[in-house]
Amino acid sequence: xxxxxxxxxxxxxxxxxxxxxxxxxxxxxxxxxxxxxxxxxxxxxxxxxxxxxxxxxxxxxxxxxxxxxxxxxxxxxxxxxxxxxxxxxxxxxxxxxxxxxxxxxxxxxxxxxxxxxxxxxxxxxxxxxxxxxxxxxxxxxxxxxxxxxxxxxxxxxxxxxxxxxxxxxxxxxxxxxxxxxxxxxxxxxxxxxxxxxxxxxxxxxxxxxxxxxxxxxxxxxxxxxxxxxxxxxxxxxxxxxxxxxxxxxxxxxxxxxxxxxxxxxxxxxxxxxxxxxxxxxxxxxxxxxxx
Amino acid sequence: xxxxxxxxxxxxxxxxxxxxxxxxxxxxxxxxxxxxxxxxxxxxxxxxxxxxxxxxxxxxxxxxxxxxxxxxxxxxxxxxxxxxxxxxxxxxxxxxxxxxxxxxxxxxxxxxxxxxxxxxxxxxxxxxxxxxxxxxxxxxxxxxxxxxxxxxxxxxxxxxxxxxxxxxxxxxxxxxxxxxxxxxxxxxxxxxxxxxxxxxxxxxxxxxxxxxxxxxxxxxxxxxxxxxxxxxxxxxxxxxxxxxxxxxxxxxxxxxxxxxxxxxxxxxxxxxxxxxxxxxxxxxxxxxxxxxxxxxxxxxxxxxx
Numbered sequence: 001x002x003x004x005x006x007x008x009x010x011x012x013x014x015x016x017x018x019x020x021x022x023x024x025x026x027x028x029x030x031x032x033x034x035x036x037x038x039x040x041x042x043x044x045x046x047x048x049x050x051x052x053x054x055x056x057x058x059x060x061x062x063x064x065x066x067x068x069x070x071x072x073x074x075x076x077x078x079x080x081x082x083x084x085x086x087x088x089x090x091x092x093x094x095x096x097x098x099x100x101x102x103x104x105x106x107x108x109x110x111x112x113x114x115x116x117x118x119x120x121x122x123x124x125x126x127x128x129x130x131x132x133x134x135x136x137x138x139x140x141x142x143x144x145x146x147x148x149x150x151x152x153x154x155x156x157x158x159x160x161x162x163x164x165x166x167x168x169x170x171x172x173x174x175x176x177x178x179x180x181x182x183x184x185x186x187x188x189x190x191x192x193x194x195x196x197x198x199x200x201x202x203x204x205x206x207x208x209x210x211x212x213x214x215x216x217x218x219x220x221x222x223x224x225x226x227x228x229x230x231x232x233x234x235x236x237x238x239x240x241x242x243x244x245x246x247x248x249x250x251x252x253x254x255x256x257x258x259x260x261x262x263x264x265x266x267x268x269x270x271x272x273x274x275x276x277x278x279x280x281x282x283x284x285x286x287x288x289x290x291x
Numbered sequence: 292x293x294x295x296x297x298x299x300x301x302x303x304x305x306x307x308x309x310x311x312x313x314x315x316x317x318x319x320x321x322x323x324x325x326x327x328x329x330x331x332x333x334x335x336x337x338x339x340x341x342x343x344x345x346x347x348x349x350x351x352x353x354x355x356x357x358x359x360x361x362x363x364x365x366x367x368x369x370x371x372x373x374x375x376x377x378x379x380x381x382x383x384x385x386x387x388x389x390x391x392x393x394x395x396x397x398x399x400x401x402x403x404x405x406x407x408x409x410x411x412x413x414x415x416x417x418x419x420x421x422x423x424x425x426x427x428x429x430x431x432x433x434x435x436x437x438x439x440x441x442x443x444x445x446x447x448x449x450x451x452x453x454x455x456x457x458x459x460x461x462x463x464x465x466x467x468x469x470x471x472x473x474x475x476x477x478x479x480x481x482x483x484x485x486x487x488x489x490x491x492x493x494x495x496x497x498x499x500x501x502x503x504x505x506x507x508x509x510x511x512x513x514x515x516x517x518x519x520x521x522x523x524x525x526x527x528x529x530x531x532x533x534x535x536x537x538x539x540x541x542x543x544x545x546x547x548x549x550x551x552x553x554x555x556x557x558x559x560x561x562x563x564x565x566x567x568x569x570x571x572x573x574x575x576x577x578x579x580x581x582x583x584x585x586x587x588x589x590x591x592x593x594x595x596x
Contacts, residue, residue: 059344059389059546061421076342159490162422162467
């Protein structure tokens with residue numbers, strides 16, 4: 001499918017802890033291009049689940065709305081968002097929600113203003129420890145979440161509805177991947193986190209080409225240097241990072257294959273037995289560990 | 292027809308509102324609320340369009356899917372067209388939070404996003420965006436002997452003799468379920484759920500509702516964008532200029548304000564507030580329950596002011 005360049009929104013989609021933030025930081029540095037990059041003031045437009053963003057385009061106190069009412073409004077909200085940002089050529093938005101339909105049968109991610117999406121995928125075995133650190137929960141709890149077909153991020157119990165982000169339906173890890181893989185309404189580029197690590201320049205260049213960003217190799221290299229894992233971690237340790245509870249660290253290790261040292265055989269097999277089919281499609285270990 | 296006093300106005304309504312203060316009057320009502328067919332479009336050219344909302348200087352049209360459409364016009368009339376089978380508490384909620392504020396702007400008054408308590412016959416305002424903690428703090432102070440004047444919205448206007456006048460909205464404070472935990476109080480059977488599947492509850496205070504306006508004692512702004520960095524709770528006095536800039540962002544339903552071209556009214560009214568009273572900014576460690584400490588610090592400050 002070809003990209004419609006008249007459309008503005010580029011979705012940066014992923015299951016949590018899959019390289020989305022690294023790419024957003026890179027993109028911010030690339031767009032800013034003055035070396036004064038700050039992890040807490042990225043040059044992109046926000047997150048799909050933000051109540052504050054929703055409330056800029058509706059006349060509602062979003063806390064008064066039920067989830068199904070919000071899901072019905074979201075496509076219109078982001079269409080309006082694009083309409084009211086005519087001066088911007090591209091609008092970058094992060095999204096962790098699975099690509100699902102609302103009660104009207106419409107995708108919650110509207111096609112009308114969407115240029116394309118980049119979907120970041122990471123070995124789910126490596127996600128476990130990273131997600132656990134992010135959420136402050138045990139590995140076993142995170143495995144249950146990743147295997148749960150009705151898992152939510154930022155969900156609230158007992159009809160509470162007052163967090164800064166809307167609850168985001170993730171589905172299980174596999175279903176999250178497949179929900180974005182089979183989008184037919186706009187082009188989706190799937191990028192492996194492991195390729196971002198192993199072949200950084202080529203992979204990031206592939207994404208910028210896909211999005212249609214004019215950037216030289218020199219500019220991409222400069223943005224990559226500014227947002228290397230070491231640089232991001234250093235900024236977080238000195239100034240904090242407003243996308244995570246300050247008692248924890250967002251940028252943990254950023255490596256691939258560490259699950260071998262982090263997970264027990266049983267924990268790894270719980271992931272593999274649930275997601276092996278999709279893991280195999282993306283070159284991740286998909287056979288149960290016998291030893 | 293039901294008659295009420297609310298938002299500093301005489302209200303007559305076909306809909307019964309347990310939230311509002313019943314008040315028989317013989318004057319011409321300031322606002323009439325009626326059932327009827329809302330128009331599909333505004334009569335005038337919209338100055339602002341957003342999702343399911345149209346605004347012009349004297350008109351406002353809102354559709355809440357599955358609940359109702361609301362048409363507020365000329366500062367004195369609201370037409371409500373409920374959806375088939377709509378929950379009536381939801382119909383009332385969106386009228387009180389949206390259609391009424393449109394009427395207030397049309398009347399050149401400012402619905403400030405603020406809760407208020409009474410101290411020495413004067414008002415202490417707590418301004419802040421949704422989820423900033425206004426109602427929780429006002430409820431805490433109410434328990435410590437500072438009666439709630441208004442929750443969530445205070446109506447501000449400049450009188451003919453150029454004085455700032457502040458009216459309460461209506462006698463109900465609203466708390467999320469988790470605020471009861473923060474306050475270490477039990478939710479009672481008297482607390483009413485705002486919508487059937489929403490964990491936010493109203494507490495009526497008709498018995499102590501204050502119909503009259505009061506003078507301002509001081510104003511606090513709950514800053515939820517910047518957490519405290521040195522202490523769990525930080526309160527600092529801010530300059531009149533800084534206060535004005537912060538207060539200009541505090542009217543309730545900002546899109547209505549823009550669509551009805553009321554920035555000048557907003558500027559003059561909130562400038563008056565910032566010059567009439569001392570304004571303080573509150574920052575908190577947002578990962579802690581600071582409600583008791585915050586209430587203590589506020590009380591200490593107002594007593595030594």
